[in-house]
Amino acid sequence: xxxxxxxxxxxxxxxxxxxxxxxxxxxxxxxxxxxxxxxxxxxxxxxxxxxxxxxxxxxxxxxxxxxxxxxxxxxxxxxxxxxxxxxxxxxxxxxxxxxxxxxxxxxxxxxxxxxxxxxxxxxxxxxxxxxxxxxxxxxxxxxxxxxxxxxxxxxxxxxxxxxxxxxxxxxxxxxxxxxxxxxxxxxxxxxxxxxxxxxxxxxxxxxxxxxxxxxxxxxxxxxxxxxxxxxxxxxxxxxxxxxxxxxxxxxxxxxxxxxxxxxxxxxxxxxxxxxxxxxxxxxxxxxxxxxxxxxxxxxxxxxxxxxxxxxxxxxxxxxxxxxxxxxxxxxxxxxxxxxxxxxxxxxxxxxxxxxxxxxxxxxxxxxxxxxxxxxxxxxxxxxxxxxxxxxxxxxxxxxxxxxxxxxxxxxxxxxxxx
Amino acid sequence: xxxxxxxxxxxxxxxxxxxxxxxxxxxxxxxxxxxxxxxxxxxxxxxxxxxxxxxxxxxxxxxxxxxxxxxxxxxxxxxxxxxxxxxxxxxxxxxxxxxxxxxxxxxxxxxxxxxxxxxxxxxxxxxxxxxxxxxxxxxxxxxxxxxxxxxxxxxxxxxxxxxxxxxxxxxxxx
Numbered sequence: 001x002x003x004x005x006x007x008x009x010x011x012x013x014x015x016x017x018x019x020x021x022x023x024x025x026x027x028x029x030x031x032x033x034x035x036x037x038x039x040x041x042x043x044x045x046x047x048x049x050x051x052x053x054x055x056x057x058x059x060x061x062x063x064x065x066x067x068x069x070x071x072x073x074x075x076x077x078x079x080x081x082x083x084x085x086x087x088x089x090x091x092x093x094x095x096x097x098x099x100x101x102x103x104x105x106x107x108x109x110x111x112x113x114x115x116x117x118x119x120x121x122x123x124x125x126x127x128x129x130x131x132x133x134x135x136x137x138x139x140x141x142x143x144x145x146x147x148x149x150x151x152x153x154x155x156x157x158x159x160x161x162x163x164x165x166x167x168x169x170x171x172x173x174x175x176x177x178x179x180x181x182x183x184x185x186x187x188x189x190x191x192x193x194x195x196x197x198x199x200x201x202x203x204x205x206x207x208x209x210x211x212x213x214x215x216x217x218x219x220x221x222x223x224x225x226x227x228x229x230x231x232x233x234x235x236x237x238x239x240x241x242x243x244x245x246x247x248x249x250x251x252x253x254x255x256x257x258x259x260x261x262x263x264x265x266x267x268x269x270x271x272x273x274x275x276x277x278x279x280x281x282x283x284x285x286x287x288x289x290x291x292x293x294x295x296x297x298x299x300x301x302x303x304x305x306x307x308x309x310x311x312x313x314x315x316x317x318x319x320x321x322x323x324x325x326x327x328x329x330x331x332x333x334x335x336x337x338x339x340x341x342x343x344x345x346x347x348x349x350x351x352x353x354x355x356x357x358x359x360x361x362x363x364x365x366x367x368x369x370x371x372x373x374x375x376x377x378x379x380x381x382x383x384x385x386x387x388x389x390x391x392x393x394x395x396x397x398x399x400x401x402x403x404x405x406x407x408x409x410x411x412x413x414x415x416x417x418x
Numbered sequence: 419x420x421x422x423x424x425x426x427x428x429x430x431x432x433x434x435x436x437x438x439x440x441x442x443x444x445x446x447x448x449x450x451x452x453x454x455x456x457x458x459x460x461x462x463x464x465x466x467x468x469x470x471x472x473x474x475x476x477x478x479x480x481x482x483x484x485x486x487x488x489x490x491x492x493x494x495x496x497x498x499x500x501x502x503x504x505x506x507x508x509x510x511x512x513x514x515x516x517x518x519x520x521x522x523x524x525x526x527x528x529x530x531x532x533x534x535x536x537x538x539x540x541x542x543x544x545x546x547x548x549x550x551x552x553x554x555x556x557x558x559x560x561x562x563x564x565x566x567x568x569x570x571x572x573x574x575x576x577x578x579x580x581x582x583x584x585x586x587x588x589x590x591x592x
Contacts (some may be wrong), residue, residue, distance in 0.1 A: 176455075
């Protein structure tokens with residue numbers, strides 16, 4: 001345990017007495033007690049940290065070659081692709097890295113939702129996570145504007161115009177955001193500045209996220225509390241360091257697959273056409289990770305209403321710890337809720353598909369139904385099921401489900417021998 | 419001044435000091451923050467480009483041109499007799515954003531408007547849509563021959579910029 005830790009070397013002792021970094025490391029990385037039954041869904045925290053660091057490093061070096069000016073930005077990105085040493089690799093890592101980041105964060109959130117990791121006493125971890133997600137959205141959106149292609153320009157136009165839906169001050173606010181009467185150089189420069197700043201804000205929130213996690217410790221697939229200091233927990237190192245590294249390597253293989261074999265499959269070809277303020281592309285679509293929210297925006301026939309619903313779709317996540325009235329954390333023991341959980345996941349994927357299609361005819365009707373379900377899930381189904389559902393009996397300890405399986409196996413083997 | 423021992427309900431000198439200190443701090447912080455916010459507003463060089471003159475003589479009836487004003491497209495259309503008649507015959511009570519055609523033009527032959535969809539800022543396409551006017555491909559808003567919204571998610575008619583006729587064939591926008 002961290003309290004017992006003393007550095008071995010004389011310098012270590014001298015240093016740690018003055019700034020206990022080594023004790024911090026020993027307590028929160030090496031010895032940190034972790035439930036022994038965590039599955040691979042718990043490896044996305046480490047993967048996400050990797051994603052953030054990769055984006056910061058690749059972004060830092062890209063910024064050495066990129067020029068944030070409406071007349072030069074597009075050409076400077078082409079310069080990175082053609083002239084800069086390994087520029088193509090760095091840019092593809094950064095662009096695909098953003099997609100990988102969102103894949104990981106969606107899976108990480110889905111994990112928390114399934115196993116009830118947002119419930120008491122872990123509400124703040126979840127809420128900080130929602131803020132990280134919000135900052136990720138803002139960062140990714142502003143990053144997509146920087147290459148100054150057609151999708152960059154028109155994406156920026158559509159999204160900044162959302163603010164014009166605000167009553168009375170709408171126009172003043174959009175002109176203030178633009179620093180002009182339309183999307184142009186002034187906006188590009190400030191987006192670049194903020195795009196550079198926000199990853200560091202995310203980094204700060206990640207530290208708070210982990211700090212808040214290390215107070216109650218990890219949730220686990222059974223959703224029951226571990227008994228501290230018992231055999232329920234194992235030290236983080238080497239057990240989960242190795243498990244996380246293995247998952248990370250698999251993740252990196254997939255990431256590399258995109259970067260080296262189909263680096264543009266997740267992007268839109270129109271973004272290789274330089275921004276033209278006089279011509280709107282036929283079909284404006286955001287990056288794939290925004291499609292579900294874009295579908296919600298378009299499902300509402302009113303401009304202000306659409307904006308409010310889209311923002312609410314994210315804001316509502318922060319209230320989940322109180323919208324879910326069930327005391328049982330893990331959906332493993334919630335037979336009724338589990339079905340609605342998968343319905344929500346399917347609904348979210350459906351919204352993503354609808355966001356990529358033109359909002360007309362049958363697509364619009366399905367889009368409205370899917371939007372309605374998304375909100376009903378959180379404000380109606382989640383609170384109600386907590387009252388009417390009869391959860392399955394919880395195990396007495398996190399070892400019990402594993403042991404009882406082994407006992408059964410032993411019985412079967414015994415019967416086979418007899 | 420009445421200085422009592424039980425000052426719970428009395429206003430003391432200290433309360434006054436807290437209040438004035440607090441107020442001055444708030445005003446000071448506000449004044450210090452303001453330049454950091456105001457710097458983002460359109461700057462002097464942007465404002466200097468805020469008006470444009472256009473020569474209308476090459477445009478024939480039924481033709482439109484698009485010019486750039488404040489970084490936004492402005493549609494200038496020389497409307498045909500049919501289009502004017504169509505625009506004027508509409509019952510304005512039926513419109514989502516009621517405006518007469520007369521109030522949207524200086525001379526009924528010339529329609530001048532900002533070519534930015536009032537929904538989310540895309541550029542509508544000319545001679546398209548259900549009302550022979552403009553159609554926005556982004557989210558499907560239809561505008562009529564007067565640039566008024568008729569169908570779709572846009573809340574308002576296409577904006578009319580302020581402009582004046584300098585002579586019969588020249589306008590100044592802005």
